[in-house]
Amino acid sequence: MKAALFSSARYTGPAPGGWPVPATDYSNEIAQQTMQRALDQFRLADEVGFDWVTVAEHHFAPFSLTPNPMVMAGALTQVVRRAKIALLGATVPILNPIRVAEEFAMLDAMTGGRVVAGMLRGTPNEYVTYNVNPAESRERFEEALRLIQMAWTEKQPFGWQGRHYQYRAISIWPRPVQKPHPPIYMSGSSPESGEFAAKNRIGLGFAVTSLPLAVKAAKHYREQAAIAGWTPTPDEFIYRCTFHCAETDEQAWEDVTANAPKGPRVGHTMSNQALEQAIAGTGYYGRDIDNQRERLMPGDLQERIDTAQMLLGSPETILKQVKKIRDELGAGIIDFTLGLQLGAKTMKSIELLGTKVVPRMHEL
Amino acid sequence: MVAVTQSAQEQTAEPGAAFVERTVEADGCRIRYCEAGQGDVLLAFHGGGGVRLTGAHDLLAERYRVLAFEVPGFGDSPINERLTSQRDVAALMHKALASLGIARYGVMAHAFTSKLGLWLAIDQPDAVEALVLVAPSAIKLDTPRPKATTEAEKLALLHAHPERLKHPPPPSPEVDAKQRATVERLNGPTREPELEAAMAGLKLPVMAAFGTRDRLNPPEIAHLYKEILPSCHLMMVYDAAHAVDVDRPEALAAVVTDFLTLRDRFLVNYESSVIHP
Numbered sequence: 001m002k003a004a005l006f007s008s009a010r011y012t013g014p015a016p017g018g019w020p021v022p023a024t025d026y027s028n029e030i031a032q033q034t035m036q037r038a039l040d041q042f043r044l045a046d047e048v049g050f051d052w053v054t055v056a057e058h059h060f061a062p063f064s065l066t067p068n069p070m071v072m073a074g075a076l077t078q079v080v081r082r083a084k085i086a087l088l089g090a091t092v093p094i095l096n097p098i099r100v101a102e103e104f105a106m107l108d109a110m111t112g113g114r115v116v117a118g119m120l121r122g123t124p125n126e127y128v129t130y131n132v133n134p135a136e137s138r139e140r141f142e143e144a145l146r147l148i149q150m151a152w153t154e155k156q157p158f159g160w161q162g163r164h165y166q167y168r169a170i171s172i173w174p175r176p177v178q179k180p181h182p183p184i185y186m187s188g189s190s191p192e193s194g195e196f197a198a199k200n201r202i203g204l205g206f207a208v209t210s211l212p213l214a215v216k217a218a219k220h221y222r223e224q225a226a227i228a229g230w231t232p233t234p235d236e237f238i239y240r241c242t243f244h245c246a247e248t249d250e251q252a253w254e255d256v257t258a259n260a261p262k263g264p265r266v267g268h269t270m271s272n273q274a275l276e277q278a279i280a281g282t283g284y285y286g287r288d289i290d291n292q293r294e295r296l297m298p299g300d301l302q303e304r305i306d307t308a309q310m311l312l313g314s315p316e317t318i319l320k321q322v323k324k325i326r327d328e329l330g331a332g333i334i335d336f337t338l339g340l341q342l343g344a345k346t347m348k349s350i351e352l353l354g355t356k357v358v359p360r361m362h363e364l
Numbered sequence: 365m366v367a368v369t370q371s372a373q374e375q376t377a378e379p380g381a382a383f384v385e386r387t388v389e390a391d392g393c394r395i396r397y398c399e400a401g402q403g404d405v406l407l408a409f410h411g412g413g414g415v416r417l418t419g420a421h422d423l424l425a426e427r428y429r430v431l432a433f434e435v436p437g438f439g440d441s442p443i444n445e446r447l448t449s450q451r452d453v454a455a456l457m458h459k460a461l462a463s464l465g466i467a468r469y470g471v472m473a474h475a476f477t478s479k480l481g482l483w484l485a486i487d488q489p490d491a492v493e494a495l496v497l498v499a500p501s502a503i504k505l506d507t508p509r510p511k512a513t514t515e516a517e518k519l520a521l522l523h524a525h526p527e528r529l530k531h532p533p534p535p536s537p538e539v540d541a542k543q544r545a546t547v548e549r550l551n552g553p554t555r556e557p558e559l560e561a562a563m564a565g566l567k568l569p570v571m572a573a574f575g576t577r578d579r580l581n582p583p584e585i586a587h588l589y590k591e592i593l594p595s596c597h598l599m600m601v602y603d604a605a606h607a608v609d610v611d612r613p614e615a616l617a618a619v620v621t622d623f624l625t626l627r628d629r630f631l632v633n634y635e636s637s638v639i640h641p
């Protein structure tokens with residue numbers, strides 16, 4: 001198995017709730033500290049043995065100060081010398097796909113071929129960001145992905161006459177180092193995504209979900225892959241969950257319970273109910289709407305641990321939880337997410353995971 | 365972009381309903397063609413299945429005088445044994461156009477007739493103003509092409525979403541056999557050095573359009589046209605298979621109209637991005 005460290009570069013100063021989040025209390029100093037801390041944590045992850053470091057795209061909220069993860073990844077090319085840099089990912093339907101293709105190719109060239117290309121639809125609220133109709137999300141995603149792959153592989157200038165995208169001449173420079181292109185992952189929580197990924201031999205990433213829901217989605221993906229004539233390997237599955245690791249279980253629990261916000265954790269989309277309901281009404285969630293909404297609902301700490309949304313404890317305890325994810329989901333890559341920022345304790349958590357869990361994951 | 369106003373979905377009549385069937389004599393051969401529209405002349409040459417008028421033809425006829433010619437040996441026309449290559453057919457078509465008093469024209473050739481279109485442009489440089497190749501088969505690789513035996517398999521090869529379309533009845537076995545024999549006789553080898561050498565000297569602008577889901581002439585071979593033709597624009601038509609004009613009629617007609625109207629200037633987007641003045 002492989003281990004990734006994901007940081008959203010969460011702003012740690014005071015901020016109101018909801019989405020989009022007003023910047024009334026924004027501090028330049030805290031933001032700069034936040035981004036520097038993220039770079040330091042990624043550097044440490046690289047040094048202690050993580051296989052990947054991961055950045056992602058989220059907008060208009062202190063949860064993430066990487067609205068363009070390509071920019072953070074560009075900085076990481078100068079900090080992370082060994083690990084792969086995974087962008088999980090670009091929110092493709094709201095972006096210019098040619099720009100996405102160019103930026104991934106740049107990063108692949110700058111790292112000598114160490115980029116992992118996550119192509120996501122994003123959380124529902126992201127469609128407000130650049131004023132894109134969420135009802136067209138899936139169609140835009142599928143077309144953009146095909147276009148990006150062609151931009152990476154076709155050496156002659158070509159035009160594109162699509163449904164949602166139109167270009168008269170495309171010929172990107174630089175070119176991806178990895179051939180035919182960097183490995184691609186997409187979100188696989190919905191049945192429609194699983195079917196598309198299976199048909200196109202694309203790896204799946206599970207985020208903002210629980211292990212039981214991921215297992216169900218992975219089963220559907222494997223069935224669809226069998227119909228398409230192939231068998232996904234563990235490397236086709238990324239499972240993202242938050243974590244905190246300390247020398248002992250008791251210490252880990254104390255760290256988290258003493259510092260975690262009171263009450264259940266509420267994500268972007270569910271923090272604006274009117275927006276969520278409006279987007280649900282567009283058909284964004286697809287045919288599995290109940291499960292897709294359920295996975296966005298807040299849960300308390302124990303519930304999140306029980307469903308492997310959070311891995312918490314000593315290295316030994318976390319390894320057991322990792323094995324459970326491997327056994328039940330068949331995932332080959334765990335994307336360990338930095339939830340709380342606890343200063344030295346978080347750095348220690350990364351170090352413990354890298355030195356005491358990751359080597360044993362490699363043997364699994 | 366040049367406006368193409370009517371979408372296929374908005375059309376109530378069957379595709380091609382506005383076209384009138386006519387014939388023209390040339391070199392002792394009666395040639396059938398279907399015509400609609402007014403303006404500059406656009407010749408439309410069919411693929412290996414014979415003339416099929418589509419929503420793309422209808423949309424193009426809103427701006428051009430479209431003449432969809434039938435190669436002798438297709439449909440109800442008899443085989444013309446004197447025609448031994450697509451260059452011969454191109455010469456015959458030029459004579460037919462002369463009989464109609466047409467001196468200058470654009471050409472859109474689909475798949476099998478892409479060699480015809482190329483020879484017409486090569487041999488009649490003063491007549492052909494621009495050339496559009498759709499799912500062209502003028503250059504092919506020697507790798508095996510997918511085969512289809514049943515009608516369902518044939519439709520799956522031609523279309524990205526055959527289940528969404530209304531299909532015309534297949535030709536009778538006799539017509540089908542005649543058309544296959546004509547294709548076989550006129551097709552030529554997968555690579556023709558004489559043709560490719562002539563293509564390299566072609567000065568007029570060419571657009572080569574490929575369906576991104578075409579398994580017969582897949583987009584992976586598109587680069588060959590770009591490498592040989594001095595002024596070639598590759599155009600990928602998303603979610604279209606071999607029958608690009610049937611699968612994405614609006615998309616094809618729009619880009620063909622832009623290209624024929626603007627030529628190389630079609631690379632520039634002239635649409636305003638102003639939302640509210």
